[in-house]
Amino acid sequence: MALARDPGAGQEHKDAADQNFDYMFKLLIIGNSSVGKTSFLFRFADDSFTSAFVSTVGIDFKVKTVYRNDKRVKLQIWDTAGQERYRTITTAYYRGAMGFLLMYDITSQESFCAVQDWATQIKTYSWGNAQVVLIGNKLDMEEDRQVPTEDAQRLATDLGFQFFEASAKDNINVKQVFDKLVDVICEKMNESVNGDASPSANHKEAGLKETPNSSPGGCAC
Numbered sequence: 001m002a003l004a005r006d007p008g009a010g011q012e013h014k015d016a017a018d019q020n021f022d023y024m025f026k027l028l029i030i031g032n033s034s035v036g037k038t039s040f041l042f043r044f045a046d047d048s049f050t051s052a053f054v055s056t057v058g059i060d061f062k063v064k065t066v067y068r069n070d071k072r073v074k075l076q077i078w079d080t081a082g083q084e085r086y087r088t089i090t091t092a093y094y095r096g097a098m099g100f101l102l103m104y105d106i107t108s109q110e111s112f113c114a115v116q117d118w119a120t121q122i123k124t125y126s127w128g129n130a131q132v133v134l135i136g137n138k139l140d141m142e143e144d145r146q147v148p149t150e151d152a153q154r155l156a157t158d159l160g161f162q163f164f165e166a167s168a169k170d171n172i173n174v175k176q177v178f179d180k181l182v183d184v185i186c187e188k189m190n191e192s193v194n195g196d197a198s199p200s201a202n203h204k205e206a207g208l209k210e211t212p213n214s215s216p217g218g219c220a221c
C-alpha cells in the first residue's frame with residue numbers, strides 16, 4: 001500500500017484517468033484496524049477477497065465508476081489505515097470527502113465501541129455535510145457475533161447514519177452500501193441545487209449544503 005498517494009498518480013487504475021462521467025464523489029472508508037475496510041474496497045472494485053491480513057499503511061485509493069439514474073458517477077474511494085499511528089495522515093483526507101463508510105466488525109465489540117469516536121472524528125475533520133453509512137462487516141461469521149444488529153441500528157439512527165450489515169468475504173451488501181451512499185449524496189445534492197431537482201453536468205465534482213442529522217448517540221458498551 002502506498003503512503004498518501006496523489007490521486008492523479010494512480011495510473012494502474014484503468015478508470016482513474018477516465019474523464020467521461022457526470023459526477024465525481026470522493027468517499028472515505030474509516031474504522032478500527034482489521035474490521036475489513038481494505039477487503040470491502042477490493043470486493044467492490046475488483047470482486048476479489050483474500051483472507052491474508054496486510055494492514056494498510058497510511059492511505060490508498062481506488063476508482064470505480066457506477067451508474068445511478070442514468071448518470072455515470074465516478075467514485076474515488078480512499079481506504080484509510082485503522083491504526084492509531086496513522087491518524088494524523090488519514091484525518092487530513094476527511095475534508096474533501098462527500099461520503100464516509102464507517103466500518104466495525106460484528107465479531108468485535110471493541111470495534112463497535114469505537115464507532116462513536118470515529119463519528120466524532122468525522123464531525124471534527126469533515127465538511128460537516130458528508131453522508132455516512134455505518135457498516136457491520138464480517139456478517140459471514142454469525143456464530144462469533146458480539147454486536148447485536150439492534151444495537152448498531154439504534155446507534156446509526158441516533159447518529160443520523162444509514163446502516164448495513166455486510167460481508168466482504170461472501171459479497172453480501174457490498175454493492176448495496178455504495179449504491180445507497182451514492183443515492184443519499186445525490187439526494188442531498190439535489191436539495192442543495194436551488195429549485196432544480198436535476199443538477200447540471202457542469203457540477204461534475206459536486207458540493208453539498210445540507211447538514212445530516214448527526215446528534216450524538218451512545219455506545220452500547
Ligand code: GTP
Binds near residue numbers: 040050080170
Ligand atoms: P487496516 O488496514 O489495518 O485498517 O485493516 P482493514 O480494516 O483494512 O482490514 P482488512 O481488510 O485488511 O481485513 C482484516 C482481516 O479480516 C483480513 O484477514 C481479512 O481477510 C478479514 N476479513 C475482511 N472482511 C471479512 C469478511 O467479511 N469476513 C471475514 N470472515 N473476514 C474478513
Ligand code: MG
Binds near residue numbers: 037054056079080082
Ligand atoms: Mg486496510
